[in-house]
Amino acid sequence: MGERDFIDLLELQARIKESVQDAFPGRYWVKAEIASWSPRSNGHCYLSLVQTRGGKSVAESRAMIWKWHYPQLTQFFEETTGQKLQAGITVLVRVQVAFSELYGMSLYIDDIDTAFTLGQQALERKRNIERLQKGGYMEMQKELALPDLPYRLAVITSKTAAGYQDFCNHLLNNPEGYAFQLDLFEALMQGEQAPASIMEALEEAGNKDYDAILILRGGGSELDLQCFDHYELAIAIATCPIPVVTAIGHDKDVHIADMVAHQAVKTPTALADVFLEAYEAQDALLDRLAGRISAALLQLVSRQELRLKSAESSIRSAIQNRIGALEMALQKSIGRISRGLTQKYADVARLSDRAAHRIKFAASARCGEAVSFLALKEALINGSDPRKILGLGYVLVTGKDNKVLKTVDKVAVGDRIGVRFQDGSLLAKVDEVFSERTDKSQTA
Amino acid sequence: MSEKFDYAKAIAELEEIAKKVENPETKLDDIDALVARSKDLLKQCRDYLRTVKERIDSIEE
Numbered sequence: 001m002g003e004r005d006f007i008d009l010l011e012l013q014a015r016i017k018e019s020v021q022d023a024f025p026g027r028y029w030v031k032a033e034i035a036s037w038s039p040r041s042n043g044h045c046y047l048s049l050v051q052t053r054g055g056k057s058v059a060e061s062r063a064m065i066w067k068w069h070y071p072q073l074t075q076f077f078e079e080t081t082g083q084k085l086q087a088g089i090t091v092l093v094r095v096q097v098a099f100s101e102l103y104g105m106s107l108y109i110d111d112i113d114t115a116f117t118l119g120q121q122a123l124e125r126k127r128n129i130e131r132l133q134k135g136g137y138m139e140m141q142k143e144l145a146l147p148d149l150p151y152r153l154a155v156i157t158s159k160t161a162a163g164y165q166d167f168c169n170h171l172l173n174n175p176e177g178y179a180f181q182l183d184l185f186e187a188l189m190q191g192e193q194a195p196a197s198i199m200e201a202l203e204e205a206g207n208k209d210y211d212a213i214l215i216l217r218g219g220g221s222e223l224d225l226q227c228f229d230h231y232e233l234a235i236a237i238a239t240c241p242i243p244v245v246t247a248i249g250h251d252k253d254v255h256i257a258d259m260v261a262h263q264a265v266k267t268p269t270a271l272a273d274v275f276l277e278a279y280e281a282q283d284a285l286l287d288r289l290a291g292r293i294s295a296a297l298l299q300l301v302s303r304q305e306l307r308l309k310s311a312e313s314s315i316r317s318a319i320q321n322r323i324g325a326l327e328m329a330l331q332k333s334i335g336r337i338s339r340g341l342t343q344k345y346a347d348v349a350r351l352s353d354r355a356a357h358r359i360k361f362a363a364s365a366r367c368g369e370a371v372s373f374l375a376l377k378e379a380l381i382n383g384s385d386p387r388k389i390l391g392l393g394y395v396l397v398t399g400k401d402n403k404v405l406k407t408v409d410k411v412a413v414g415d416r417i418g419v420r421f422q423d424g425s426l427l428a429k430v431d432e433v434f435s436e437r438t439d440k441s442q443t444a
Numbered sequence: 445m446s447e448k449f450d451y452a453k454a455i456a457e458l459e460e461i462a463k464k465v466e467n468p469e470t471k472l473d474d475i476d477a478l479v480a481r482s483k484d485l486l487k488q489c490r491d492y493l494r495t496v497k498e499r500i501d502s503i504e505e
Binding site: 148149151176177178179181279282283285286289290292293296297300303304 | 451452455458459461462465466468472475478479482486489490493494495496497
């Protein structure tokens with residue numbers, strides 16, 4: 001067996017190193033997924049980069065970041081992307097291909113393209129949002145309703161989070177004295193474990209009789225917000241049967257957890273306000289009802305007062321009308337009476353005048369009559385004095401009984417009659433009687 | 445309170461009372477009782493918002 005040509009390992013490695021260095025003289029931007037990530041105590045960070053296709057690794061390489069690059073590089077990356085440099089993420093890194101005789105090939109990373117990672121994140125996020133939209137997850141929580149008076153609240157947060165105390169103070173020491181029941185479900189709110197931890201708490205609280213579940217990040221690093229864009233966490237929130245209110249607290253953008261939640265606010269105080277405002281709204285409703293009732297009551301009272309007033313004024317004006325009418329009637333009566341009286345008085349006066357007149361007239365007539373009568377009588381008396389008449393030549397004839405004869409009827413032939421004269425009488429015998437009335441005559 | 449306070453029921457009753465008081469046809473004689481009832485309900489509702497319900501429930505049970 002002849003001796004073979006050979007070189008020793010070191011020489012081989014040295015040649016490879018030389019070839020590699022010749023073939024890859026500069027630096028190259030390489031896109032790869034970080035498969036493992038191990039910072040060491042010596043300050044260097046060792047990692048492995050892979051490329052997968054269809055779920056299988058199709059390329060793999062060792063890589064490292066020297067300790068003089070490591071702190072700046074990781075800090076810059078985390079600050080820019082809000083994401084930790086760790087296994088599982090795809091990055092665009094600048095590498096120098098190096099070959100060590102002892103360790104073989106390795107890629108020295110000295111720069112990282114954060115814009116690429118941001119783009120990746122945005123892409124990933126966009127894809128997640130689209131998937132959630134397609135699955136109808138965005139609307140699920142919105143269809144749930146917070147009760148009018150949310151009272152039993154489950155808070156998922158880290159007990160030590162500064163924001164949690166703010167939240168408790170603001171909610172429980174509210175000036176109106178609204179009461180709440182608050183239960184804490186502790187969970188990790190940052191880091192890789194956060195989504196799983198939050199999902200566990202969500203499931204536990206979701207099985208109980210809460211009015212709302214609150215996810216409160218409550219401070220801490222602005223990094224690590226990635227977990228609130230986590231797809232499975234988003235689904236867990238969306239499918240929770242109880243309304244979930246988030247307060248993740250990042251002004252720059254909205255997280256997927258916020259999008260799928262029933263309601264999202266920025267700060268712990270705002271979170272407490274969601275519930276306080278629900279109570280304030282109820283208080284306001286009570287105030288409105290009380291206001292309506294007292295306004296209606298007031299209106300009712302004033303309506304009654306108006307009615308009373310109008311009744312009073314109608315009564316008053318009716319009384320006044322009545323009094324006016326009575327006064328008028330009275331005046332009219334007085335007028336009539338006085339006119340009547342005047343008339344009567346005048347009539348009476350006229351009558352009495354007339355009567356007086358008549359009396360006077362009658363009296364004087366009577367007087368005149370009496371005087372004439374007396375005069376007549378006197379004349380008659382004077383005239384009928386037989387002596388006077390006898391003096392005139394007349395005689396008075398008397399019959400048998402010595403009574404004056406005024407007619408020849410009672411005288412018969414042969415009767416003795418007396419004839420008286422003024423100065424004496426004689427007794428005669430009737431020889432013949434002539435009656436003018438009967439036209440007969442008696443003769444003896 | 446022997447019966448558990450029903451906030452929603454109380455609100456509904458208050459609404460009814462408000463409507464009745466607002467109705468000019470409601471008799472004056474009934475108003476007094478309605479107003480007294482509304483005061484009672486309003487107080488109970490306002491208290492309810494400020495009371496730890498669990499405690500009340502457990503006392504009642």
